Amino acid sequence: MSNTINKNASIPSLNPHFRLQYEKAQECFVLLFPEGMIKLNGSAGEIMNMVDGQRTHEDIIAELQAKYPEAGELGEQVMEFLAIAQEKQWVQYE
Incomplete structure (x- = not known):
């Protein structure tokens, strides 16, 4: 799988199998699954x-x-991260 995003699908959403929340104990955001x-x-x-x-x-x-x-x-860095997040199935595109 390549680190590219379908340019026709520009609205990412969180994969419903994950939940994003801020963890005070960790002092960071975490993805729960x-x-x-x-x-x-x-x-x-x-x-x-x-x-x-x-x-x-x-x-x-x-x-x-x-x-x-x-x-x-920041554009290139954000797009690179979103491509990785899509590859890891953290985000999805409709």
């Missing part, structure tokens, strides 16, 4: 928290860019 838990780093948690089935890729990138202007251009 029946077999366990995936601890997300800060950047991954920020992106996954915006994956709501309503925001497009462009919306997510623009919001992160506005929140972290000092980070420079």
